Amino acid sequence: YRSYPINSIDSKQIHNGDILLEKSGGGELVPVARVVLWDRAKEYSPCLCANFIQVLRTKRNEVIPMYLMHLLTILHTMDIVRLHIKQTTGIQNLSLNTYLSQSLPLPPLEEQRAIAEYLDRETVRIDRIVELLTKQRERYAQLKRSLISEVVTHGLPHHNYTMKEANLPWLDTIPEHWEISRAKDMFKRMSRSVKETDEIITCFRDGQVTLRKLRRKDGFTESFKEIGYQGIRKGDLVIHQMDAFAGAIGISDSDGKGTPVYICLQPINHLYYNTYYAYLLREMASSQFIFSLRKGIRERSCDFRYDTFATLYLPVPPLEEQQEIVAYLDERCKRLDRLVEAIDRKIELLGSLKKSLIEEVVTGQRRITN
Structure with a gap:
């Protein structure tokens, strides 16, 4: 838990439409400066942010929050944010002074609103497809776990083994001949x-x-004295x-x-x-x-x-049966792994599509339609 003085709560409280900017964190593959739009004040109020988050609040008569969020998102996905990162001991810190001093394209308010609504609608469609694919992936992964669990402890299917008590803390029964x-x-x-x-x-x-x-090779510490x-x-x-x-x-x-x-x-x-x-x-x-x-x-x-x-x-199990179980599981697990890999490729492709869509619309390379 983190405590705040009472008199600081009003100034630190976040409101719907605020943009939350990650100013410290990141990692090897994903740089700092991710952004989200806060829209859950009704569920969580009052709500304060952590000290590694910077709250950005737009002038509503000049900037639509959702438009700015998409604009800041492409600064992150296009790696432009790396120009404003200071890194020490593996932790990335965003230089707010240089980051907030950037010049950004600002179309008229109505055009911002149209862009924001269009991207909100289209990205939601992509996110829904990704969600469905993710659930399908989880079902295949669960099927693989269940298959291994059943076969490796109770033998190959369709053999109608007579079972006996295993008397093991993690296993109830095993085939009688094991x-x-x-x-x-x-x-x-x-x-x-x-x-x-x-x-x-x-x-x-x-x-x-x-x-x-x-x-x-990345993410490991090499030992000079092995x-x-x-x-x-x-x-x-x-x-x-x-x-x-x-x-x-x-x-x-x-x-x-x-x-x-x-x-x-x-x-x-x-x-x-x-x-x-x-x-x-x-x-x-x-x-x-x-x-x-x-x-x-x-x-x-x-x-x-x-x-x-x-x-x-x-x-x-008898050695021959051990080998048969392995051959059976190897073959079926490979099938399931291929299905999961195909889903992963689709999810990756949709992620790239979403990224390109935001970049092209926000930078004016793609005309938006109702």
Whole structure:
């Protein structure tokens, strides 16, 4: 909570039609200086803004707020705002003096109103389509989670297995012919030295374990003293101790090296298929079971150590069935992933369309129609 002196509330209170300008924040991909138009005074009144927000209030007889909001939006989307940013220690600060000293095009009031109403109408249409696509995307993602959850714990569909009690805190029943075994009796923790040619491998929260350079380089801190780094080999089952609860569990697709926070596993014998157990452990993360074991104090983290993993009891289908489950899930998950990727492309295209529409209308490159 933030407290304000009583005598300052009137001057800091925001009203309908005010433009809220982000003057501190931003990030690597999105610069500071995002803007929104405040129109919710009836729901939240009185309402004050945080100190990293600048309130802009137009002279209503000269400037339509919605028009100015769209105009300031294109300054942001066209990266013009970067001319007015001061950055220290990763935090972007907007220079209000130079930002507010810019000369901006100002058509007659009626033309501003027409532009604002046209853009409001057309952007709402785009936003509605994006909302529908987003809901469809969520349904596919939920279908994928449900599919993995059911198959990895109860076997392939249409087999009509007889079920038995699993007696596990996170799992009710399993097929009668499956066994239960303790993780430490199934997997051995690998401890390998690092080769000179090894490159850094990262275990991501979506389950991909790959060379960092193949996915992204930004957003990571490079370590000059690689103390404790371990060798990772293609096919290892890798568990990120701190992020396993969020799904950072998967099979390495490359040889390389990783930090000591990774648990690298190989089966003790031929009865256990790493890829099946990657699916299973990610399901245990998705169901929040791994998070329930947390011992860490960092918010939204869970120190899922090897000693904790080793004590867990896991279902053991016959090896051939493990492989069949993996093949079945791989094929169907790829289908669902392709559908999600297609939706993501449509959403990205609509975002570009919306951006271009605002830029062209506000700058006079496109004539507006009723």
